[in-house]
Amino acid sequence: MEIDPWVWWLIGAAGLGVGLVITAMPELGMLAVGAVAAAAAAGAFGGDTLVIQVAVFAVVSTALIAVVRPIAARHRAQRPQLATGVDALKGKQAVVLERVDRSGGRIKLAGEVWSARSLDTDRVYEVGEEVDVVDIEGATAIIM
Known part of the structure; x- marks a missing residue:
C-alpha cells in the first residue's frame, strides 16, 4: 500500500x-x-x-x-511596560494639603501624604487644588 x-x-x-x-x-x-x-x-x-x-x-x-x-x-x-514604585506615580493627580511652592509643601498622592515642590519655581499651589505629579525626586513629588 x-x-x-x-x-x-x-x-x-x-x-x-x-x-x-x-x-x-x-x-x-x-x-x-x-x-x-x-x-x-x-x-x-x-x-x-x-x-x-x-x-x-x-x-x-x-x-x-x-x-x-x-x-x-x-x-x-512595543509591549507596554508595567510601571511600578515611584514610576507608577508619575502622571497621577494629587490634592494639595499644605501650600506648595518652590521650597516645598504637602500633597495627598495615591492615598498617602507626600512632600512636594513646584516644578515652576514661580508657581504657588493652594490647599485643595488638584495638581499633576510630573516627577519624583527621592521622597518629594514634583508637581505642576
Whole structure:
C-alpha cells in the first residue's frame, strides 16, 4: 500500500506543529503552514509533482517567516511596560494639603501624604487644588 504524497506533507506539518508546541518556536508553525500548502499542491497537481510541492513549501514558509517574524518582533518591542514604585506615580493627580511652592509643601498622592515642590519655581499651589505629579525626586513629588 502506497501513501499519497499529500499525506506525507500533512504528517510533516503535524510533526512541525508538535515541535512548535514543545519548543514555542513560532518559525516551526510557519513551516507547518508551508507543509500544509505543499500538501494542498500535492492534492491539486497529483503525486508526481515533487518539484512543485517542494517549491510551494519553500515559497510559503519563506514568505511567512519574512513577513510574520518582523511584525511579531515589532509587537514584542512595543509591549507596554508595567510601571511600578515611584514610576507608577508619575502622571497621577494629587490634592494639595499644605501650600506648595518652590521650597516645598504637602500633597495627598495615591492615598498617602507626600512632600512636594513646584516644578515652576514661580508657581504657588493652594490647599485643595488638584495638581499633576510630573516627577519624583527621592521622597518629594514634583508637581505642576
